[in-house]
Amino acid sequence: MTQTRTIKHHLTDEILAGYSAGQLTEAADLLVAAHLTMCDQCRAMSESFDALGGALLDSDATAFAISPMSESSFAATMALIQTGPVPEMPKKPVKSDLPAPLGDYIGGGVNDIRWSTVGMGVKQSKLVSTSKATARLLLIPAGVAVPHHGHHGQELTLVLKGAFTDETDHFGPGDVEIADEGLEHTPVADTSADCICLAVTDASLKFKTLLPRLIQPFIGI
Amino acid sequence: MIFLKSLELHFCRVSKNKNDPLAIFARNATMIQEFALHAPASLRAMPAPTKVLNPQYKPRHARPVRHSKDHMQWITCLQRIRDTQDQAQFALLFRHFAPRIKGFLMKSGADATLAEETAQEVMATVWQKAHMFDPTRASVSTWIFTIARNRMIDGIRKQRRPEPEDLSWGNQAEPDQADVLSLQQESAQLVDAIKTLPEKQRMLIERAFYGDLSHSEIAAQTGLPLGTIKSRIRLALERLRHAMQ
Numbered sequence: 001m002t003q004t005r006t007i008k009h010h011l012t013d014e015i016l017a018g019y020s021a022g023q024l025t026e027a028a029d030l031l032v033a034a035h036l037t038m039c040d041q042c043r044a045m046s047e048s049f050d051a052l053g054g055a056l057l058d059s060d061a062t063a064f065a066i067s068p069m070s071e072s073s074f075a076a077t078m079a080l081i082q083t084g085p086v087p088e089m090p091k092k093p094v095k096s097d098l099p100a101p102l103g104d105y106i107g108g109g110v111n112d113i114r115w116s117t118v119g120m121g122v123k124q125s126k127l128v129s130t131s132k133a134t135a136r137l138l139l140i141p142a143g144v145a146v147p148h149h150g151h152h153g154q155e156l157t158l159v160l161k162g163a164f165t166d167e168t169d170h171f172g173p174g175d176v177e178i179a180d181e182g183l184e185h186t187p188v189a190d191t192s193a194d195c196i197c198l199a200v201t202d203a204s205l206k207f208k209t210l211l212p213r214l215i216q217p218f219i220g221i
Numbered sequence: 222m223i224f225l226k227s228l229e230l231h232f233c234r235v236s237k238n239k240n241d242p243l244a245i246f247a248r249n250a251t252m253i254q255e256f257a258l259h260a261p262a263s264l265r266a267m268p269a270p271t272k273v274l275n276p277q278y279k280p281r282h283a284r285p286v287r288h289s290k291d292h293m294q295w296i297t298c299l300q301r302i303r304d305t306q307d308q309a310q311f312a313l314l315f316r317h318f319a320p321r322i323k324g325f326l327m328k329s330g331a332d333a334t335l336a337e338e339t340a341q342e343v344m345a346t347v348w349q350k351a352h353m354f355d356p357t358r359a360s361v362s363t364w365i366f367t368i369a370r371n372r373m374i375d376g377i378r379k380q381r382r383p384e385p386e387d388l389s390w391g392n393q394a395e396p397d398q399a400d401v402l403s404l405q406q407e408s409a410q411l412v413d414a415i416k417t418l419p420e421k422q423r424m425l426i427e428r429a430f431y432g433d434l435s436h437s438e439i440a441a442q443t444g445l446p447l448g449t450i451k452s453r454i455r456l457a458l459e460r461l462r463h464a465m466q
Contacts, residue, residue, distance in 0.1 A: 017429065018429075020370075020430075021370075021429050021430045022329075022370040022371075022373055022374050022382075023429070025380075026380050026381050026382075026383070029381075029382060029383045030383040032383075033383035033384055033385045034383075034385075036385035037385040037386040040455065040458045040459070040462070041455070043385060043454075043458060044451045044452075044454040044455040044458060045447075045451055046385075047358060047359065047363075047451075047454045048447045048450050048451040048454060049447070050359065050363050050366065050367050051359065051360065051363045051407075051408055051411055051447075051450050051454075052411065052426070052430070052445065052447065053363065053366040053367070053370065053430050054359065054360055054362040054363025054364070054365070054366040054367075054408065055360075055362065055363070055408065055411040055412045055415055056366075056415065056426065056427060056430050056431075057318070057321050057322070057325060057362050057365065057366045057369070058321075058360075058362035058412055059412050059415050059416070060416070061415050061416065061423055061427060062321070062324070062325075062427060062431065065321070065324035065325060065327070065328050065431060066320045066321055066323075066324045067320055067323040067324040067327055067333070067336065068320050068323075069319045069320055069323060069337060069340065069341075070337060073319065073337065073340075073341055074312060074315055074319075076341055077315065077319075077341040077344050077345055078308070080341055080342065080345040081345050081348050081349065085346075085349045099385075099386065100385070100386035100387075101383040101384065101385065101386070104383070105383075
C-alpha cells in the first residue's frame with residue numbers, strides 16, 4: 001500500500017520513540033505500524049529512533065548493561081544455526097486493501113472485517129483487547145455525525161478510508177488524530193464515503209497531547 | 222581574525238564538543254574571515270554566504286568520523302557471513318554484540334538464563350537473515366538492535382509485534398557505496414553524540430531504551446543529530462519506492 005495523498009497529521013516523536021524502544025502496548029504498536037506503512041516521513045523518523053537504539057547498543061554509554069555470555073554460547077549458537085532457521089509463522093502475504101499490518105490482524109481486507117453494530121449505523125470490530133489497551137476498527141457511515149462528546153482517557157485514531165471533520169480539523173486517509181482527555185468534539189464523516197478508522201485507547205499512553213476517544217460514550221469503552 | 226581564531230579555540234576547549242553549535246559557528250566565522258582576506262578580489266565582492274553564519278548550520282564534512290570504519294567493518298563481516306558462511310567473521314560479531322544483547326534483554330526483565338538463550342537466538346537470526354540487511358538504511362548495530370528488540374517483545378514479553386509493511390531491497394543490485402558510507406557516517410556520529418550529551422539527558426535515553434521508564438521520558442528533542450540520519454533514511458525509502466514501482 002503506497003502513499004496516495006499528503007498526510008497532514010502525523011505521529012509524535014514521543015510515540016515513535018516509544019515504538020522503537022519497544023515500550024508501547026500491542027494495540028498502539030498496531031496503529032503505529034499501520035501509519036508507518038502509509039507515511040514514509042514517520043517511517044524515516046521511526047528508523048532514526050531505531051538508529052538511536054542501535055547506537056546505544058554499540059555505545060560505551062551502556063557498558064553497564066553488558067553481560068558476559070557463557071563459554072559454550074558460541075558453539076550453542078552455531079548448533080542453533082545448523083538446525084535451520086527458527087520456525088516462524090509462515091508469512092503468506094495476506095491480500096488486503098488496508099495497510100499490511102492490519103491485513104494480518106483481519107486476515108484480509110475491508111470485506112473480511114467482522115463488524116458488530118454499535119448504533120446509528122456505526123459499527124466496530126475489536127482487533128486487540130487487553131487490560132491496558134484496545135485497538136478497534138470503527139465504521140462511521142458517510143455523512144453521519146457522532147454526537148458531541150468528551151473523553152475520559154486518551155485515544156489515537158488513524159483514518160484508513162474516507163474522512164471525518166471535527167472542531168479541530170479535517171482528517172483523511174493516513175492522518176492520525178491524537179486526542180486527550182480534555183477534547184470535546186463532534187466528528188462528522190465526509191458525505192462521499194463511509195469512514196473507517198483504527199482507534200486505540202491506551203491507558204499507558206500518558207502524553208500531554210493524546211487522542212480522544214472517538215465515540216466512547218455510546219460504545220461504552 | 223585573531224579574535225575569531227581565539228573564539229574558535231575557546232569554544233572548542235570549553236565545550237569539548239566539536240558538534241557544539243557555538244564551536245561550529247566560531248569555526249565558520251573563521252573560515253569566512255579567511256575567505257574575505259585571502260580570496261581573489263573578483264570573488265571577494267560577493268556577499269558572504271549568510272547561511273554559513275547560522276549557528277545551526279553544520280558543514281557536511283566538518284565533523285570527525287571516528288567510528289565509521291568500525292561500522293563499515295561490521296558490514297563486511299555480515300557480507301562474508303552471507304556469501305561464504307564465514308564462521309571467523311561471525312565470531313567477531315558474536316563477541317562484540319552477544320553480551321550487549323544479553324545485557325539489553327536482562328534490563329528488559331529477562332533472567333540470566335532466558336537472556337542467554339534469547340541472545341543466542343538473536344545471533345542465529347543475524348546469521349540466517351544476513352542477506353536482508355540494507356546498509357543504506359541502517360548500521361549493523363541498528364539492525365541487530367531491532368532484531369533483539371522484537372525478540373524481547375515476542376519472546377520475553379509474550380506480545381505480538383506489528384511491523385510496517387516490509388520494504389526490503391531483497392533482490393536488487395548491491396547498494397550504492399556512497400549511500401552506504403553516508404548512512405554509516407551518520408550512525409557513527411550518533412554514537413559520538415551520545416557520549417557528548419549532558420549526563421542527565423543521556424540517562425533518560427538509556428533508561429527509555431533499556432526498559433526502566435515509560436517512553437514518555439524520552440524527550441522529543443534529544444539534542445542528538447537525528448535530523449540528518451532521518452534525511453538519509455528518507456532518501457533510501459524514496460529510492461526503494463521508486464524501485465518497487
